[in-house]
Amino acid sequence: MFIPIDKTIMRVIKTLAYTLLSLLLFQVHDAIVGLEHNTACAQKKKIVLQQADRLQGGEDRSPAGGIEPVRSVSGNVVFTHENMLLTCDRATEFLESGVVELRGNIFMTDRKQEVYCDKALYYPNTGIAELEDNVRSRVLKNNLITKSKRGLINNPENQIWIYTDAIAWQGERQLSGDSIKVQLKESNGSKNVESITVSGDAFFAARDTLDLTKQLYNQLSGKTMHIKLNEQEKVTDIQVDSQARSLYHGYDSGSSPAGINYSSGNTIVMSFTEGKLDRITVSGNVEGKQYPNKLRGSPKINLPGFRLRYNEKPVF
Numbered sequence: 001m002f003i004p005i006d007k008t009i010m011r012v013i014k015t016l017a018y019t020l021l022s023l024l025l026f027q028v029h030d031a032i033v034g035l036e037h038n039t040a041c042a043q044k045k046k047i048v049l050q051q052a053d054r055l056q057g058g059e060d061r062s063p064a065g066g067i068e069p070v071r072s073v074s075g076n077v078v079f080t081h082e083n084m085l086l087t088c089d090r091a092t093e094f095l096e097s098g099v100v101e102l103r104g105n106i107f108m109t110d111r112k113q114e115v116y117c118d119k120a121l122y123y124p125n126t127g128i129a130e131l132e133d134n135v136r137s138r139v140l141k142n143n144l145i146t147k148s149k150r151g152l153i154n155n156p157e158n159q160i161w162i163y164t165d166a167i168a169w170q171g172e173r174q175l176s177g178d179s180i181k182v183q184l185k186e187s188n189g190s191k192n193v194e195s196i197t198v199s200g201d202a203f204f205a206a207r208d209t210l211d212l213t214k215q216l217y218n219q220l221s222g223k224t225m226h227i228k229l230n231e232q233e234k235v236t237d238i239q240v241d242s243q244a245r246s247l248y249h250g251y252d253s254g255s256s257p258a259g260i261n262y263s264s265g266n267t268i269v270m271s272f273t274e275g276k277l278d279r280i281t282v283s284g285n286v287e288g289k290q291y292p293n294k295l296r297g298s299p300k301i302n303l304p305g306f307r308l309r310y311n312e313k314p315v316f
């Protein structure tokens with residue numbers, strides 16, 4: 001069975017991947033790892049402590065629970081790394097376990113993108129960084145905004161996660177799920193997005209750009225949503241599994257409304273050629289409906305779980 005779908009899904013997915021890649025992987029990793037080597041490697045990495053009210057040592061309880069010697073800076077802390085700026089209330093290195101902790105009003109930017117959270121931990125021995133409490137980010141050029149309660153950067157596995165109620169907005173498009181994972185792949189000295197996986201109540205909603213009332217949204221949902229990209233980072237495949245559903249507002253050749261298409265099944269697979277939608281297949285317990293035009297805009301036909309959450313979008 002073949003069904004159409006709004007092509008804006010490709011743009012928001014790819015842009016989300018770029019945001020996670022640039023904001024979380026490079027900026028947070030470089031900023032935090034600089035704290036661990038704040039003497040010998042600071043000159044090499046050009047990470048500079050520009051400002052802090054206090055510099056002190058002593059002992060403190062580490063995230064692992066033990067009491068360890070520490071060195072820390074606190075009060076209006078400002079670090080710079082090339083064109084990246086990091087500010088926080090306090091930065092602490094636990095000298096035995098090697099964990100680096102940032103706390104309070106954490107802000108990172110390269111003047112193009114910004115990331116905010118209230119707590120961050122970096123584990124130099126494993127190359128893993130954790131972001132916690134009110135994790136937010138935005139790309140200034142296209143105003144892509146993400147929000148979650150937690151995030152994780154796994155450098156050895158080339159993975160980035162935002163999870164626990166992860167959601168992204170760009171314009172009038174919204175992508176959400178319990179977690180969003182970006183898998184990276186190293187190629188020619190750089191890291192490209194290989195795949196994106198949305199797990200747990202995956203949902204994509206995009207306002208129908210042909211609708212003059214600006215009240216209709218095309219929708220795609222399922223338990224999981226897996227997106228594959230090629231080396232040029234163009235979408236090649238999208239697969240939605242378990243309770244997969246699609247709702248699309250149709251138009252005829254003259255852009256006049258032509259009903260609403262609904263499809264569901266165990267799996268929805270979308271194939272793309274040169275980044276353009278080529279084929280959609282629905283399999284397993286397939287169901288299809290064509291709603292009449294009189295139901296356009298009716299909340300009765302929205303996919304289960306449809307909810308616009310623009311009132312939750314962070315204000316920067």
